[in-house]
Amino acid sequence: MVLLKMPKEPGSIHPAESCLYECRVMHHRFLPTAHHFDYRIFMFAVDLDRLHELSAGKALLSVNRSNLFSLREDDYMPTGEPLHNGSGRGIQAQKEAAGLKSRVVAFLGRNGVTAEGAKIVLVTLPRVAGYLFNPVSFYFCFDAEGRPVAAIAEVTNTFREVKHFFLGPACLSGDDGRGAFRLRIPKHFYVSPFSDVDVAFDFTLRPPGDGLAIQIDDYRGDERTLTSTLTGRRVPLTSGRLAWFSVKYPLITLRVIVLIHLHALLLRLKGVPWFAKAARAGDQKDLYRPHASIAPTPLN
16 A cells, blocks of 8 residues: 655646646557647646535526536546456445535545545546547656545547546656656556557546646557547636636537547548447446447346
8 A cells, every 4th residue: 555645855736726728639550551640628627525605696606506617526447336447456446425526535535646635636527518529648646645535538429338447556656746746557448449458548638737747649559550648737716717717618519529530431431440239248347338339238
């Protein structure tokens, strides 16, 4: 078990308070055919201890209820639900407390990190006009001295399936708290019809601060086939900023899902090989909310 009490050293960092990040998302496919695109979004970075204070004084933002921008705890960490095709890693579904932070803390505990009293920052897209699509959200866990000790990538595909990738203390590079969490792991998850389910994800997750810098690459063996980056600058989470972003980035979650399907069409037109989700159903592991194509409803 990793205890979250460490002596503070020079150069250690502190997690950002709740804020926004104005970001650029970039995708570049190397193989089998080159394809590149990028777009602008904004993301929330939320201290889960202060989640319920987040909307105070902000007419356009609500927590656990509807608004132009809203954050709902039930949209995240569905770890109390059945785990599909679990690999026996000790993260099977179980009854858990309703609060999002409690679920994150329980997940960390099952993966060897004791996080009671830790600060957890969630980096995510909100619901916009009630519509949610988050290709990936990130949880960064900091100890009482503000040092990063773990990260979680919560990946959601267009079928609304959810899978978690855990990056523990052993994944953190650097000894001054300023490094990045690095992990390469087979995804065993259907993210794109143009990538096989056992392609490896290679994560580089830097804890958020004045900037945001995240990279996720796909590898087939030792060959990188795709790179995706999320980079951004921190801006205050204010009513004025939310009003401006509602104009600058209108219906951003809907735009994200439209762009995903548009570029899927372009890849198809380029002749990139495609495979159906049900083709390798048994290799899609450790996920929540499985689609009927891999978990058909039993007949009564």
